[in-house]
Amino acid sequence: MLSRHRSFHWLDAVLLALLFGAAGFVAYRITVHLNYTWNWSVLPQFLFRYDRETDRWVANYLIQGLLTTVRLTLWGSVLALILGLCMALARTSRSLYWRLVARTYIELMRNLPPLVIVFLFYFFLADQLMPLLHLDTLATRVSPFWKQWLPLVLAPPEQLSAFCSALLTLAVFESAYVAEILRAGIESIGRPQRDAATALGLTHSQSLRHIILPQAVRRVLPPLAGQGISLIKDSAIVSVISIQELTYQGTQLMASTYLTIEVWLTIAALYFLLTFPCSLAVDRLDRRLNRKR
Amino acid sequence: MELNKQSINRDEVIIVAEHLVKTFPGPVLALDDFSIRVKRGEVLVVIGPSGSGKSTLLRCLNGLEAIDSGTIVIDAIPLDHHESNRLAIRREVGMVFQSFNLFPHLSVLENINLAQCLVRKKSKPEATRTTRELLAKVGLGEKIDSYPDELSGGQQQRVAIARALALRPKVMLFDEATSALDPEMIGEVLEVMRTLAEEGMTMVVVTHEMGFAREVSDRVVLMEAGRLVEEGATEQFFLQPVQERTREFLRQIL
Numbered sequence: 001m002l003s004r005h006r007s008f009h010w011l012d013a014v015l016l017a018l019l020f021g022a023a024g025f026v027a028y029r030i031t032v033h034l035n036y037t038w039n040w041s042v043l044p045q046f047l048f049r050y051d052r053e054t055d056r057w058v059a060n061y062l063i064q065g066l067l068t069t070v071r072l073t074l075w076g077s078v079l080a081l082i083l084g085l086c087m088a089l090a091r092t093s094r095s096l097y098w099r100l101v102a103r104t105y106i107e108l109m110r111n112l113p114p115l116v117i118v119f120l121f122y123f124f125l126a127d128q129l130m131p132l133l134h135l136d137t138l139a140t141r142v143s144p145f146w147k148q149w150l151p152l153v154l155a156p157p158e159q160l161s162a163f164c165s166a167l168l169t170l171a172v173f174e175s176a177y178v179a180e181i182l183r184a185g186i187e188s189i190g191r192p193q194r195d196a197a198t199a200l201g202l203t204h205s206q207s208l209r210h211i212i213l214p215q216a217v218r219r220v221l222p223p224l225a226g227q228g229i230s231l232i233k234d235s236a237i238v239s240v241i242s243i244q245e246l247t248y249q250g251t252q253l254m255a256s257t258y259l260t261i262e263v264w265l266t267i268a269a270l271y272f273l274l275t276f277p278c279s280l281a282v283d284r285l286d287r288r289l290n291r292k293r
Numbered sequence: 294m295e296l297n298k299q300s301i302n303r304d305e306v307i308i309v310a311e312h313l314v315k316t317f318p319g320p321v322l323a324l325d326d327f328s329i330r331v332k333r334g335e336v337l338v339v340i341g342p343s344g345s346g347k348s349t350l351l352r353c354l355n356g357l358e359a360i361d362s363g364t365i366v367i368d369a370i371p372l373d374h375h376e377s378n379r380l381a382i383r384r385e386v387g388m389v390f391q392s393f394n395l396f397p398h399l400s401v402l403e404n405i406n407l408a409q410c411l412v413r414k415k416s417k418p419e420a421t422r423t424t425r426e427l428l429a430k431v432g433l434g435e436k437i438d439s440y441p442d443e444l445s446g447g448q449q450q451r452v453a454i455a456r457a458l459a460l461r462p463k464v465m466l467f468d469e470a471t472s473a474l475d476p477e478m479i480g481e482v483l484e485v486m487r488t489l490a491e492e493g494m495t496m497v498v499v500t501h502e503m504g505f506a507r508e509v510s511d512r513v514v515l516m517e518a519g520r521l522v523e524e525g526a527t528e529q530f531f532l533q534p535v536q537e538r539t540r541e542f543l544r545q546i547l
Contacts, residue, residue, distance in 0.1 A: 195357055196394035200408040201383035201460060203376075210407060215398050 036261065043262050046253055065249030066270050071154065072167060072235045072245055077228050079171035084178025089208070091183045102179065109176030114237050117173045122241040125165035159244065166238040174231050181223050185216030222286040229278045233271065246270060305333045307464060307495055308354065313363035315349055315519070323349040324360070325519035331464075336496045338506040338527075341516035342542070347499040348391075350516070351466045354497065355386045368463055384412060387457030391469040393449040395441040395456070401428070402437045405456045413460060420459075427455040431485050447478030454485055465489065467498040503547055507531055515539050 030036070049060040059067065090102035109117065150156070155163035189212050197207035217224075239248035250267040254260055308331035315324040323346045331337050339347045352358040354365060356372050356379045365372040368385050372378060396404050402424055409420035428434045431451040441449055450470060457465060467486065471479045483505050490496055490509045500506060506513060506527070513530040515522040515538070523536045534540050 192390065192392055192394040193396065195352075196390065196396070198357060199355055199383060199386075199388040199390075200456070201380055201412040202408065203380065206411050210411065211396055215396075218398065 038262070039259055040262055042257065043259065043266055047266075061249045061253055062246065062266065062270065065244060065246035066274070068155070068163075068243070068245040069232065069235050069271075070274070072163075072170060072238065072243070073228070073232045075154070075167055076170040076174060076231055076235065079167065080174040080178050080227075080231065081224075083171055083175035084182055087175060087179035088182035088186060091179060092186050094204075106176045106179050109173045110180070112173075114173055114234060115240065118169050118237050118241060121169040121172060122165055122238075125168055129165070162241070162243060166241060166243040169241075170231065170235060170238060174227070174234065177227055177230075178224065181220050181227060182216065185220035186212055188219055189215050218289070221289065222282055225278070225282040225285060229275050229282065232275050232278070236271075306330050307333045307368055308497070309364070309366045310350075310354065311364050313350070313353060313365070314361045315346075315353055315358060316361055323519050324353065324363075327363075327516075327519060327521060329514065329521070329524075331495060331497060333463075333495055334493045335512060336490045336494075336498065336510045338510040338513045339497065339499045339516060340501070340503075340506065340513060340542070340546075341522075345516040346519040347516055348468050349519075351388070351468050351497060351499060354466060355383055355388055357388075380412075384460055385462055386464045386466060387460065387462035388466045389450070389454050389457050389468065389470045391472050393441075393446070393453045393473070395449055395453055397441050399440075400437075401433070401439050401441070401444075401452050404441070404452060405459050408456070409459050423459060424455070427458055428452075430458075430488075431455045432481070445478060446474045447481045450474065450478075450482045451485055454482070454489075458489075464495045464497070467496065467500065469499050469501070471500065471502060501546070503531075515542060517542075 046060050046062050048057050048063060050056075051058045087102045087105055090098040091106065093099055093102075150160070154160060193211055193215070194207060197211045202210070235245060236247040239245060239251065242248065246267060250263055254263045257263065308329070310330070311328045313324045313327045314322075316322050325346075327346070327350065329337075329350075339350065341347050349358060353360050354367070354372075367382050370378055370381050370385070372382050396407070399407065402421065405424040405427060406417065406420040409415045409423060410417060413420075415423070425434065425437065428437055431454055433448060433451055433455070436444060436448060436452070441452070444452065454470075470486065471482050474482065479502070483502060486496070486498070486505070487509055498506070498510065510527045512524065513527050514524040515530075515536075517538065522542075523530070523534060523539045525534070530539075531543065534543060
């Protein structure tokens with residue numbers, strides 16, 4: 001590996017001066033020439049508000065949106081992982097049929113704009129599949145226990161159907177990327193390991209489960225975690241189908257308050273608060289795995 | 294040990310391989326109408342120049358490579374398209390690879406336990422008992438909780454031998470088991486193989502260690518271009534080879 005220079009060159013000083021100059025110019029243009037009245041004071045109440053009835057601070061639009069984003073991401077990741085694993089196994093299968101099925105699925109999902117997939121799936125799922133599952137009626141008849149927990153774990157009953165189709169949509173297109181990452185991992189485990197497992201009398205599925213997959217997953221853990229972070233950001237897409245996650249709440253708030261820049265800066269900060277710690281965690285994971293090897 | 298060898302019925306044939314043909318894309322003819330029989334308890338050494346099909350022969354014997362035509366029968370089980378027969382043969386045939394091929398994510402104990410539990414359906418304590426016994430046999434009892442990358446090449450190969458023995462196979466295949474080792478580690482691996490031979494294990498050994506071949510084997514086969522050049526009892530093979538090609542080959546390597 002290349003050694004890192006930590007010395008400070010005079011060229012670095014010039015570059016820094018240029019950067020500060022550019023930043024200063026932008027700030028100057030915004031404060032002086034941009035015809036915009038800043039109003040940060042009303043924003044905090046959209047994060048948390050004081051509920052007089054229960055005498056408590058409760059989450060308002062933006063934090064509610066953030067929590068929905070977190071729920072979408074968590075469940076979406078789990079689903080994408082399961083679907084992606086199935087597709088990766090099919091993609092590396094010995095049967096031509098399964099390879100073709102997986103290839104078609106992965107190429108379709110990766111070569112269509114996510115926005116288009118969202119619309120296609122949403123209108124199909126919400127119109128056709130969800131009524132079949134009777135999610136709406138199911139949601140209204142849940143026990144008191146679930147009435148309390150459902151909004152925390154998934155979504156409020158009246159939004160359940162839409163939330164589930166958004167979840168499925170996200171999982172479906174994210175799983176194509178997960179599948180490709182897992183496939184790369186599986187294929188990186190060489191012939192010798194398969195040979196050793198086969199020679200010991202293990203069946204194909206036994207060698208997959210005990211030899212190939214444990215090593216493959218360990219190898220692709222960092223890119224897999226990175227894909228999870230991508231999902232946090234990609235979940236913004238489902239705002240177009242009115243899922244009340246962070247970006248959707250942002251557009252609503254902006255429409256009612258006209259505080260365009262404040263709202264979007266806040267939204268950006270909230271996303272960053274969510275993704276940056278995850279990125280740092282992936283970084284550490286990456287370094288730990290590298291050290292072990 | 295003499296007794297041990299004689300107590301086994303020496304005439305019973307355990308491996309019958311006839312008219313084996315194997316081509317690789319290219320096309321390369323790796324096995325060209327090759328036939329061989331191995332008796333129970335016999336140690337057969339296969340030698341030949343590189344690319345002569347020795348490794349392919351071993352890999353075909355336990356079905357790691359599919360043959361294009363020919364028949365293989367091991368311990369009365371035919372190696373055919375039935376998956377159950379293939380699995381049955383692999384239970385009876387242990388294999389040791391040139392590059393060890395230990396499972397790096399599993400400890401030595403887990404490496405050796407794995408097939409016992411999955412293939413022989415043994416309980417974990419039962420498997421662990423066998424594993425301890427086998428590790429003691431290859432002289433690595435204290436390495437039971439180590440991981441493969443903490444072991445030297447020679448130690449890894451001895452663990453690999455213990456792993457192959459864990460299913461109590463009737464035949465052991467050695468595919469250049471010492472070729473990837475530093476010279477000072479070859480001895481310890483050959484020692485384990487020698488002990489196995491003395492215990493009456495049926496072995497098919499591909500090797501470049503001529504000293505070992507002369508000392509341990511009962512019979513030697515010279516292969517070239519997928520064909521059998523000469524076979525004979527060890528002493529006769531080395532002292533009075535019939536074929537001119539054999540004499541030339543032996544001159545080159547001895």
